[in-house]
Amino acid sequence: MRRIFALLAASLAACAPSTPPASAPGGAPYDLVIQGGRVVDGTGSAWFYGDIAIRGDRIARVTPAGLLRNAPARERLDARGLVVAPGFIDIQGHSGGAFLFGDGRVVSKLTQGITTEILGEGATLAPANQKTTTGAEPPSDPAHARTLESFQGPHGFDAWLRAMEVNGISPNVGSFLGASTVRQYAKGMEIGPPTPAELDTMRGIVRRAMADGAFGVASALIYPPGNYASTEELVEVARAMAPYGGVYITHMRSEADRYLEALDEAIRIGREEVSPSKSTT
Numbered sequence: 001m002r003r004i005f006a007l008l009a010a011s012l013a014a015c016a017p018s019t020p021p022a023s024a025p026g027g028a029p030y031d032l033v034i035q036g037g038r039v040v041d042g043t044g045s046a047w048f049y050g051d052i053a054i055r056g057d058r059i060a061r062v063t064p065a066g067l068l069r070n071a072p073a074r075e076r077l078d079a080r081g082l083v084v085a086p087g088f089i090d091i092q093g094h095s096g097g098a099f100l101f102g103d104g105r106v107v108s109k110l111t112q113g114i115t116t117e118i119l120g121e122g123a124t125l126a127p128a129n130q131k132t133t134t135g136a137e138p139p140s141d142p143a144h145a146r147t148l149e150s151f152q153g154p155h156g157f158d159a160w161l162r163a164m165e166v167n168g169i170s171p172n173v174g175s176f177l178g179a180s181t182v183r184q185y186a187k188g189m190e191i192g193p194p195t196p197a198e199l200d201t202m203r204g205i206v207r208r209a210m211a212d213g214a215f216g217v218a219s220a221l222i223y224p225p226g227n228y229a230s231t232e233e234l235v236e237v238a239r240a241m242a243p244y245g246g247v248y249i250t251h252m253r254s255e256a257d258r259y260l261e262a263l264d265e266a267i268r269i270g271r272e273e274v275s276p277s278k279s280t281t
Helices: 002-009 096-100 142-149 156-167 179-187 196-212 231-244 259-272
Strands: 032-039 048-055 058-064 076-078 088-090 114-119 172-175 216-220 247-251
Touching: 096 156, 156 196, 179 196, 179 216, 179 231, 196 231, 216 231, 231 247, 231 259, 247 259
Parallel strands: 032 076, 088 114, 114 172, 216 247
Antiparallel strands: 032 048, 048 058
């Protein structure tokens, strides 16, 4: 286990150039030198046998194998026969519960080499209001209930991100805003197009979530209430996100009979989100 975690430490930053000096500047020791592993640097280049020096949470040196054998280091790890690589990114993670209330170390993920998890496919716990919580089973722990209540208000998305951070998280974490949450916040679980007032509410929570740190908007159009949303509604939601540099991603509306139509819809939303809004707001 120690060997696995030591190798994962090498994924905390992008690899440095491969021809640095062999010793630490000024003779200061490195925290860790990983020796003789097959280095896969994530650039698409061929792997090579190399040594990696780490100081703090940054890669300080990457050299051909053997060049760091005499460099001062607090700890050394023999990685012969192993691969040293940047961490993997789980772009559709579902560890939000663990990050919020459980074991934020998510050891099962880290031991597979996953060092970054992206949340938010379809739905997020924030922002919250009575419509998003209606029908949800209340948490048995009063402290958990108070935490969930804190996700209400204009900066509920920020409160959610901060609550996960307080619980303690080992991997890097980011999140999209769930498009289903956007719709449910404004309209609940009702079928049908949003009213102008409800659409204004959707735009508003998207803007606030983007300011709070959301990566963009993620829809899941096979499950309710996401499948109740029209293409036009999603275009308006995406337009509210676009000025913040957000990205629209989607679990498409169909993966079978209407696969091509679902692709067309995703492409249309992506194109129209950056065009001048036809709305009056």
